[in-house]
Amino acid sequence: xxxxxxxxxxxxxxxxxxxxxxxxxxxxxxxxxxxxxxxxxxxxxxxxxxxxxxxxxxxxxxxxxxxxxxxxxxxxxxxxxxxxxxxxxxxxxxxxxxxxxxxxxxxxxxxxxxxx
Amino acid sequence: xxxxxxxxxxxxxxxxxxxxxxxxxxxxxxxxxxxxxxxxxxxxxxxxxxxxxxxxxxxxxxxxxxxxxxxxxxxxxxxxxxxxxxxxxxxxxxxxxxxxxxxxxxxxx
Numbered sequence: 209x210x211x212x213x214x215x216x217x218x219x220x221x222x223x224x225x226x227x228x229x230x231x232x233x234x235x236x237x238x239x240x241x242x243x244x245x246x247x248x249x250x251x252x253x254x255x256x257x258x259x260x261x262x263x264x265x266x267x268x269x270x271x272x273x274x275x276x277x278x279x280x281x282x283x284x285x286x287x288x289x290x291x292x293x294x295x296x297x298x299x300x301x302x303x304x305x306x307x308x309x310x311x312x313x314x315x316x317x318x319x320x321x322x323x324x
Numbered sequence: 325x326x327x328x329x330x331x332x333x334x335x336x337x338x339x340x341x342x343x344x345x346x347x348x349x350x351x352x353x354x355x356x357x358x359x360x361x362x363x364x365x366x367x368x369x370x371x372x373x374x375x376x377x378x379x380x381x382x383x384x385x386x387x388x389x390x391x392x393x394x395x396x397x398x399x400x401x402x403x404x405x406x407x408x409x410x411x412x413x414x415x416x417x418x419x420x421x422x423x424x425x426x427x428x429x430x431x432x433x
Binding site for chain 1 (some may be wrong): 356358360362365366367368369370373411415416420421422423424425426
């Protein structure tokens, strides 16, 4: 139980294009999902908290117009990196909190983004 | 989140118990101690969590001191597949989870 998936697992795109990453909770409902970014040899950095049916809350320094988050259902949140640039190349990881399972967060396998 | 302190790295012989310490002296009464691990190029994996009592599951045991200022994650029989970065996190009240630098555990054959 408590499985979170991400799609795609990796993506290569040209500079200036937009990329959408999906995060799904497969066997539970999640009112809250989180998006993290991880650069090589660094720890995970929280980007934003996504709540179903409401606007996401972004961490300081994260551009909300560049990283669009939509949490339209209890099992799906999407992160769109708009007008991607090489410095956006990173490992993007989502997590979800089980509505009925308390406070534990379960993480997806991550999406590796390379912007050329 | 409570601030946590972990050693940057540890080695453990395969088959032996791996004991990973964590200091969380500022943890508040309603914050749980969570442990996650991240194997290279994968998303973090939930291991175990506890509030006051010691906890055990199929993956590990969690020993929390009586004053809750520190804890130890125990992997009873470490295997090469346990090589990973282990994160200790203090979190509660449905707060967001933020990650520190963790402990890089290397299991040696």
